[in-house]
Amino acid sequence: MARPAVTVAIRAARAAGSVILRYMNRLDSVAVIEKHHLDFVSEVDRQAEREIVRELKRAYPDHAILGEETGASGKAGARFTWAVDPLDGTHNYLRGIPHFGVSIAQLDRGEPVHAVILDPVRNEIYTASKGDGAFLNDRRIRVGKRESLDGAMLATGYPYRERRHLDAQLGMTRELLKRAEDIRRTGSAALDLAWTASGRVDGYFETGLKVWDMAAGCLLVREAGGRYCSMAGADGLPESGNLVAANHVLAGQIVEAIAPMLTSELKR
Numbered sequence: 001m002a003r004p005a006v007t008v009a010i011r012a013a014r015a016a017g018s019v020i021l022r023y024m025n026r027l028d029s030v031a032v033i034e035k036h037h038l039d040f041v042s043e044v045d046r047q048a049e050r051e052i053v054r055e056l057k058r059a060y061p062d063h064a065i066l067g068e069e070t071g072a073s074g075k076a077g078a079r080f081t082w083a084v085d086p087l088d089g090t091h092n093y094l095r096g097i098p099h100f101g102v103s104i105a106q107l108d109r110g111e112p113v114h115a116v117i118l119d120p121v122r123n124e125i126y127t128a129s130k131g132d133g134a135f136l137n138d139r140r141i142r143v144g145k146r147e148s149l150d151g152a153m154l155a156t157g158y159p160y161r162e163r164r165h166l167d168a169q170l171g172m173t174r175e176l177l178k179r180a181e182d183i184r185r186t187g188s189a190a191l192d193l194a195w196t197a198s199g200r201v202d203g204y205f206e207t208g209l210k211v212w213d214m215a216a217g218c219l220l221v222r223e224a225g226g227r228y229c230s231m232a233g234a235d236g237l238p239e240s241g242n243l244v245a246a247n248h249v250l251a252g253q254i255v256e257a258i259a260p261m262l263t264s265e266l267k268r
Contacts, residue, residue: 003129005060005106009082009116010125012055013102016048016086017120020093020102042094045069048086052104056082063106068212081107085212089188103190105215110237115216117194126194126220134197134223143226144199147249149179149257152202155192156183159208169207171261176205176254193217196245197224203246203254205231207266214243227251231258232267240268 002010023044049069056065057074064074064081074081082104087093089100098121106114117126126141128134134141146152154176158169173183184201186192189209196204197220218228218237228245230238233255244254 002127003114003132005114006116006127006129008055008059009104009106009114010118010127012052013104013116013118013125015051015055016102017118019048019051020044020087020100021120024093024096042087042090044093045087045090048102049084052084052086052102056084056104066212068210079109081110083107083112083212083215085190088190088213089186092187097187099186099191100188101190101194103212103216105212105219107211107215112215112219112237115219117190117216117220119191119194126197126216128197128216128220128223130219130223132223134220136194136198141198141220141224143197143221143224143247144202144250145247146202147247149176149250149253152180152250154180154183154254155195155201155204156185157187157189157192157206158185159206165207165263165266168261168263168266172205172258175257175261179257189213190217193245194220197221197226199224203244203250205244205254205258207231207240207242209241209243211237211241214241218243218245221245229255230268231255231262238268240266242266242268 046069049067064078066072067084085103088103093100102118104116105112113130115128192204195201227248229235231242
């Protein structure tokens with residue numbers, strides 16, 4: 001049975017998902033703003049986040065919230081913080097590409113302890129609580145069993161915020177493709193991590209993620225029997241956002257393979 005915090009997060013994710021799906025067939029009328037270079041936000045992102053924040057505050061008025069669109073709110077210094085990405089994959093969404101998700105995680109002093117990721121198009125909901133395992137639509141999931149990069153299917157992203165690392169990222173891609181079957185770039189970090197947790201892809205790596213991008217997905221991976229770490233191999237959520245996730249053996253092999261391409265900044 002889902003923990004109360006997960007039940008609340010599911011309700012919040014479903015509310016956001018309803019907003020997202022409601023606008024899908026009229027995207028030409030959606031107002032879009034470029035926050036930074038190539039970094040877009042739509043009124044759908046903001047409305048979806050408002051729905052999530054409303055549900056979370058109703059259930060947990062003393063918890064802090066860190067939302068991609070609204071920033072930090074709630075009690076300063078609170079033990080619990082909710083990391084919220086109301087629409088992970090905005091670029092896909094605005095182009096009508098049906099691959100995006102809602103990501104919500106509860107952190108206890110910075111460590112993810114409850115997670116929900118919703119794929120509203122496929123009606124798939126991934127959930128996890130620390131120590132309870134990871135689930136897809138209430139069915140337990142496990143990371144893939146592949147223990148070698150040879151023939152592995154990996155996922156990655158080239159975030160618009162981190163184009164200064166493009167040469168290093170392309171070098172990582174080139175090195176990994178010497179052995180991997182292929183590398184997918186889907187446009188949603190949250191779903192890439194959820195797919196890693198469920199074994200749809202064998203592993204994942206990306207630079208420059210924010211806590212709302214990765215907290216929920218990282219907990220899913222760990223509770224599905226996997227490992228997440230920095231690109232230099234340090235366990236835990238990397239403050240830099242430079243992330244590797246896979247089963248324990250494959251995560252180590254990815255870290256080893258990309259090591260020659262890491263700049264001093266990417267080693268953080």
